[in-house]
Structures are given as structure tokens and as C-alpha cells.
Amino acid sequence: MPSPKKKVTLYFSASMLEETQKEAIRQDRSISWIIQAAWRMSRDEVKRLPSVSAGAAAAGASAAAAASAAAAAAGAAVTTLPVASRAKPGN
Numbered sequence: 001m002p003s004p005k006k007k008v009t010l011y012f013s014a015s016m017l018e019e020t021q022k023e024a025i026r027q028d029r030s031i032s033w034i035i036q037a038a039w040r041m042s043r044d045e046v047k048r049l050p051s052v053s054a055g056a057a058a059a060g061a062s063a064a065a066a067a068s069a070a071a072a073a074a075g076a077a078v079t080t081l082p083v084a085s086r087a088k089p090g091n
Contacts, residue, residue, distance in 0.1 A: 053059075 012020070024031045 020031055020034055024034045027034070029037075
């Protein structure tokens, strides 16, 4: 049974989005597939990053929201991708 998919909005710099699009074309895959594959390959490394305390996390979340709004206002590339939880290679 396929994993349920959920649509999310992600903010990328224009150069990162362009690089991701080029890689998707090169591999004849969707941008969503490229992002999911990159996450699967890097998630263990990301988990090794230090965490922040609960108070700092809340402040970070509002700072991240402000940064996202500023990036959108500055013309940063915005893309909405369907994201499947527990996506398997080839999906």
C-alpha cells in the first residue's frame, strides 16, 4: 500500500531550486523525488546535529517563519511539493 502523501510548501534559494531542477531533469525524476532521496541519504547526518532546548525551539520556529516570509518578499524561489511519509525509492 502506498504511503499517504501530504502537500507542503518549502522555501529554497533560487540557486538551490535551479540546481535541484537540473538534477531532476538529468535523472528524469520529479523534484519531489530528488528532495526525498536527498533526505533519505542525509537523515542520519542531520540527526547528529545538536538539538536546541524547548524554549529556544519555540523562538527558532517564529524566527524561521519570519525568515520564510522575508525570503518570499525578497523573491526567493518557493515551491510546493507533495511529500510522502516513509517514501520508498522509486516512488
